[in-house]
Amino acid sequence: MAGDALDPGIRFLPEARLWVLSAGEMSYVFGVNEREELQHVYWGRRIRRDRDWSPAASLPQWDGVDPSTNTTPEEYPGWGGLRFCEPCLKVVFADGGRDLVLKYVDHALQDRDLTLHLRDLGCDLQVDLGYHLDPSGILRRQATVRNGTDHPVVLESAQSAVWHLPQGPDCHLNYLSGRWGEETRPTREEIHPGSKVLESRRGSTSNQMNPWFAIEGPGEDATEEHGDVWFGALGWSGSWKLVVEQTPRLDVRVTGGMSDFDFAHPLAPGESLTTPPFYAGFTARGMGQASRLFHRFQLERILPRASSGRLRPVLYNSWEATGFDVDQAGQMALAEKAARIGVERFVMDDGWFGARDSSRAGLGDWRPSRRKFPDGLGPLIAHVKKLGMDFGLWVEPEMVNPDSDLYRAHPDWVLHFPGRPRSEARNQLVLNLARDDVKEYVFAALDTLLSENEIAFLKWDLNRNFAEPGWPVVPVTDQRRVWVDQVRHVYGIIDRLRLRHPGLEIESCASGGGRVDLGILARTEQVWPSDNTDAFDRLSLQEGFSLAYTPKIMMAWVTDVPTLNGRVTPLTYRFLVAMTGSLGIGANLLKWTREETDLAARMIALYKSIRAIVQEGDLFRLLSPRKGRVAASEYVARDGRQAVLFAFSHDPQFGREAPPVRLRGLDEEAVYRLRSLEGRLDGPAELSGAALMHRGLRLDLKGDYGAAAVLLERTE
Ligand code: GLA
Secondary structure, eight states, X not given: OTTSOOSSEEEXXXXXXXXXXXXXXXXXXXXXXXXXXXXXXXXXXXXXXXXXXOOOOOOOOBTTTBOHHHHSOBSSOBSOSSOOSOOSEEEEOTTSOOOOOEEEEEEEEETTEEEXXXXXXXXXXXXXXXXXXXTTSOEEEEEEEEEOSSSOEEEEEEXXXXXXXXXXXXXXXXXXXXXXXXXXXXXXXXXXXXXXXXXXXXXXXXXXXXXXXXXXXXXXXXXXXXXOEEEEEEOOSSSEEEEEEEOTTOOEEEEXXXXXXXXXXXXXXXXXXXXXXXXXXXXXXXXXXXXXXXXXXXXXXXXXXXXXXXXXXXXXXXXXXXXXXXXXXXHHHHHHHHHHHTOOEEXXXXXXXXXXXXXXXXXXXXXXXXXXXXXXXXXXXXXXXXXXXXXXXXXXXXXXXXBXXXXXXXXXXXXXXXXXXXXXXXXXXXXXXXXXXXXXXXXXXXXXXXXXXXXXXXXXXXXXXXXXXXXXXXXXXXXXXXXXXXXXXXXXXXXXHXXXXXXXXXXXXXXXXXXXXXXXXXXXXXXXXXXXXXXXXXXXXXXXXXXXXXXXGBEEEEOOSSOXXXXXXXXXXXXXXXXXXXXXXOSOGGGOOHHHHHHXXXXXHHHHHHHHHHHHSEEEEEEOTTSSSEEEEEEEOTTSSEEEEEEEEOXXXXXXXXXXXXXOSSOTTSEEEEEEEESOOXXXXXXXXXXXXXXXXXXXXXXXXXXXXXXXXXXX
16 A cells, blocks of 8 residues: 555654654554654554654653653663653763753664764754664664764763664563573563663673563563563663663663773764663563574574685583693693594683693683693694594683783783772682783784684683773773773684684683673674573573574583582583583593593483484473473474474472473474484374474473483375
């Protein structure tokens, strides 16, 4: 019908002065109101008819205490005028003025990219609001703030975006909290009046909180399969903040970006700052679909292009086996064992460089220890390659031990305040990568390492948070740039290294899952979700992880028992749990029995046969390990021809049998051939999608830490 938005994309309706962004399941609409402010109009299920929209009009005031400027949902409110909600931008001008009221100037629309130009009502402080619409319906927003005045200004807050949800009560917020060893713990709570702040003030993404949210409602709870869900995540690996606010009018908004705690970013005349991207999407098909949409988006749009077609190799990592006690002979022996069970990438973890015999020394000195590797890394790498694997190495480039040659030469290279303590954590200090000389040193050290050795992969670690974030050699007004520049320069170093060493792959690790976000994921192939490798704990941790992030990047190692909980689980269980992500081995293979080694070889071969489905298929979380005694997840290949089901049992009681597991995401009419990968499977060898999804499969799950896996193949 003429005048209706049939095609996905971005449309400007000039008469109404509205922009309609439609893709996937959603429409996102905003316009210019009678005060020339950019006003949010709608975000939710797709609305196709242009004539359904009216021009943006400011909302009425609610008595004198809640004026229209406060109730009206703006796309990017400055802090100024009568505004009391969380602002997106807060500025101090050279004359001390702190009033900022942003008005619409004009826009530029090109295909899926829309830029709105805003300007302060009085002076030349400009904001370019960028919107990029992915065909999946995921929207990327970010802002560039430019100082067009003749004097310096200071930004006290520069958020990436605010997202407005439809008005209504009974919204629920889901987020991922945690701590070391217990990252990505899903938390769900009702949104109440006031603000809930999710944040990291630690200089990095953090193990404590992840910059992701999903909101259900208003008025209706979502399940895995049903209900409206608005979700999003930041692409930033420094301190960050998400403010989930319910206004006096019961509107819910989510403002997010770099943390404004201790933030004071100067802009000289003509200078600009671009905020990190903030991605968000909508689905009416529940939490499961929200995850699947986001996973696919990460696979197709976020993760490095260069490796996007490659499946994650099965890796071996030495950390849990040898700790700091690595040397050439020991690593060669492990590598031989690893190759025999089918490992494709051998990674030597901490302990190989400088005087690194414990966490007390060596960080910063990125040269192989002469004692442990008398001829450098060459012989070990050659051995690993001869065994048919590629070689990976652990580094922690942003850090330094005071007991290191680097620190002895450059004690001023760390974040610190003069005359104040330099607080150590894990015996280390944070290098000030905002400094050009430090940045160049770190780049050169890694570049040399990669140029001199055939290293296919770096495990890039970060094992402490910022403290005393001083940068004494620059003027006081510039010192707090460190919050932004530190992260930017880490990104810059990685980008340059990848350019110079095109085959290089990287894993992001930060004492486990302390740096998992869409900023680092644009530069790394995979992440280490947690140092906790207890398989039963991992089920919960991985479930939380999967709410936001794709299983392809989720490294999962099989390690030795007992674990940090003192728990002992069967090796088969440990394998199947790790096979629900990207499989790795972290055990001491030299101590494994013949039976364990054979089992491992069989499991790794099995994993290789299904990993494309796990790593790149659609994940359905069937039964949560946090509820009940059976946990199950299912992965359906993109083309729907295959699926894998994993199920795990624990704490059985009273002789009760495990309930049937009902699958999802299959074609009701199709018939699937069932093949047990692990565990007994009674009943017919073929079942229809309808039977599998509605009646379910009864699996042979008994005892503590039972595990089963089934492959389903669609028959013609
Ligand atoms: C961190 C990582 C571990 C390991 C150690 C090495 O704790 O999370 O996986 O690499 O550092 O010191």
